[in-house]
Amino acid sequence: MSDSVTNLEELKKLAPPAELQRAPVVEGNKGLGWLTDKLSVFAEGQTPLWWKFFFAIAAFCATVIFPICLFYQVFTGVGVWGNNHPVMWGLDIVNFIWWVGVAHAGTLISALLFLTKQHWRTTIGRMAEAMTVFSVMMAGLYPAIHVGRAWFDWFMFPIPNSNGLWPQFKSPLMWDVFAVNTYLVVSSAFWFMGMIPDFAIFRDRATTRVRKGIFSFLAMGWTGSARQWHHYEKAYVVLCGLCTLLVFTVSSIVGLDFCTSQIAGWHATIFPLYFVIGAVFCGFGMMLVLLVPLRKWCGLENIITLSHMDKVAKLALVAGLIIDYIYAMEFFIAWYSGDTYERWVFGHRLFGHTYLYLGWMLIGINVLVTQLLWIKKIRSSMWALFIIGILINIGMWCERFVIVVGSLYQEFLPANWGKYMPTIWDIGLYIGTLGAFFMLYLLFVKFLPMIAIQEVKGVMPEADPHHPLGGSKKGGQS
Amino acid sequence: MSAKPYGVIAEFSTPGDLLRAAQKVRETGYSKWDVYSPFPIHGIDKLMGLKNSLVGWVALGGGAFMFLNIVFLIWFSNDFDYPMIVGGKPMFSAPMTFVPAYIMLIMGGALGALIGMLGINQLPRLHHPLLDHKRFALASRDKFMLVIGAQDEKFNVTTTTQLLESLGGANVEIVEDKE
Numbered sequence: 180m181s182d183s184v185t186n187l188e189e190l191k192k193l194a195p196p197a198e199l200q201r202a203p204v205v206e207g208n209k210g211l212g213w214l215t216d217k218l219s220v221f222a223e224g225q226t227p228l229w230w231k232f233f234f235a236i237a238a239f240c241a242t243v244i245f246p247i248c249l250f251y252q253v254f255t256g257v258g259v260w261g262n263n264h265p266v267m268w269g270l271d272i273v274n275f276i277w278w279v280g281v282a283h284a285g286t287l288i289s290a291l292l293f294l295t296k297q298h299w300r301t302t303i304g305r306m307a308e309a310m311t312v313f314s315v316m317m318a319g320l321y322p323a324i325h326v327g328r329a330w331f332d333w334f335m336f337p338i339p340n341s342n343g344l345w346p347q348f349k350s351p352l353m354w355d356v357f358a359v360n361t362y363l364v365v366s367s368a369f370w371f372m373g374m375i376p377d378f379a380i381f382r383d384r385a386t387t388r389v390r391k392g393i394f395s396f397l398a399m400g401w402t403g404s405a406r407q408w409h410h411y412e413k414a415y416v417v418l419c420g421l422c423t424l425l426v427f428t429v430s431s432i433v434g435l436d437f438c439t440s441q442i443a444g445w446h447a448t449i450f451p452l453y454f455v456i457g458a459v460f461c462g463f464g465m466m467l468v469l470l471v472p473l474r475k476w477c478g479l480e481n482i483i484t485l486s487h488m489d490k491v492a493k494l495a496l497v498a499g500l501i502i503d504y505i506y507a508m509e510f511f512i513a514w515y516s517g518d519t520y521e522r523w524v525f526g527h528r529l530f531g532h533t534y535l536y537l538g539w540m541l542i543g544i545n546v547l548v549t550q551l552l553w554i555k556k557i558r559s560s561m562w563a564l565f566i567i568g569i570l571i572n573i574g575m576w577c578e579r580f581v582i583v584v585g586s587l588y589q590e591f592l593p594a595n596w597g598k599y600m601p602t603i604w605d606i607g608l609y610i611g612t613l614g615a616f617f618m619l620y621l622l623f624v625k626f627l628p629m630i631a632i633q634e635v636k637g638v639m640p641e642a643d644p645h646h647p648l649g650g651s652k653k654g655g656q657s
Numbered sequence: 658m659s660a661k662p663y664g665v666i667a668e669f670s671t672p673g674d675l676l677r678a679a680q681k682v683r684e685t686g687y688s689k690w691d692v693y694s695p696f697p698i699h700g701i702d703k704l705m706g707l708k709n710s711l712v713g714w715v716a717l718g719g720g721a722f723m724f725l726n727i728v729f730l731i732w733f734s735n736d737f738d739y740p741m742i743v744g745g746k747p748m749f750s751a752p753m754t755f756v757p758a759y760i761m762l763i764m765g766g767a768l769g770a771l772i773g774m775l776g777i778n779q780l781p782r783l784h785h786p787l788l789d790h791k792r793f794a795l796a797s798r799d800k801f802m803l804v805i806g807a808q809d810e811k812f813n814v815t816t817t818t819q820l821l822e823s824l825g826g827a828n829v830e831i832v833e834d835k836e
Contacts, residue, residue, distance in 0.1 A: 357757045380798070400782035410712050
């Protein structure tokens, strides 16, 4: 014991000056046991009042508003929405892209930052993955009911049938079916696999028979032997690599749905990139919205530190700057192409009549508000981050609306011009999916390991056998 | 149903102590032993002589299987069984298969990695003798366990216990296999 203390003091002398040191992943760390308690206590303790309050609201939206809007639409037809000629893609597709977008930052945080060995990702990775899984669920719903006859959804899948029909794979809409379903399956697998060792922790801590039974079942007999970890780590790296590929695939394919068409405002090669970056940007916004209250209410301020929030905000800023570049490029190419219709569509995004306020909200939020994140004071103010997070989500929703509806409502021929206004069924369904998302998220936070306990422990100095706290001997020999 | 020993368990409080003990156990000539820790310990695979995990190959196999399957399906459905001209494009060509095939490769690879990891680790399993041991629950918390299995040729309750105690292991106990 005395060995490690002297070693620690020697180590402090050798350490670089304070301003050059990395912020610790966990502040006020008191050891591995303390960390285990701290990270599992929320799922084991009493349900707090705020949880019940928000759960009641979310559950009302998810179990009352959502089914009413869904069933009314399915039983009556797409006509209950505002979709009509020429705007055949309305809020359903806007929300589909928005939800897919929210999903992307989750995978990016947990998979890409794992591959680049960013230790701070361990504290927010699990919450990000949960966000991905739930928002892909919400996204997948929209195309399924947008087809109008939801009972024919199986036509989208290559199932042998008595009509002798097959789906046609030359269309990006078909690729979408595969992309979204794969995204759901792979991100769920990734999420679940990360939780297996944490289920084992919950199993070992369980005090009641029911809890023990449930988590024994979920942990599947995990013991944490070196052999198990050996295969587990390999599988995790492979999954991370594959998930990173998915981040850049799913939204690109959604982008291809647009750019393979001839519509002015959609027919641009930048679309796949545009959609991926927009998705990531939107997802970082959602991440801020989720992290700011949860870190406070779940007592995780030492775990999800200000430094982590700062990094998420910086990543949002980077994504925001790329988005700004793409906006500039889009407008420039529209002008430079000399195409009358392109110029018309882009001119009308900002100086038209029906939807110009959405166009200006897009510029105001995604271009101007994002720049606030340059300021360190704003990045360290939780209120500011929360509000900016909400604004980014609104801004990206406006962007999706401007792209989808703004390009369709005034097509090539003035005879094809029209207007689109969402009805209460459009809006109700959106509120319903929001409710379902937050309901699932609250259930996850309360009952499952919301922070990857084993991963956080694994990046502590105590976990490193070559660190004095990890039990190395004097002179650095382990 | 008699209780025969599964092995001898020893407890260490830091990964460094565990690594040193594991080194000695290996040098003494034991082969059927394993360590249990709350997180993967850096350097233990090398010490235990674990070879590169097969999970990567299972994932590759899963990915390749799905990739070839979907390419075949696209050829079969769009060129052979139900040919349909769309925009004058060829009935079957590499570019049109690329995106679905790429996505299904990811699907196959990911499921292969998950299923391969579970399969190689022989999970899910209903029972493990160690999970009955009352102090073993700490292995998922902050303790590092070293278990020498009774299957080992050199295993002897007395000498193995003595060895683990001499290495600084706390609470050295015999784990029973109740099956």
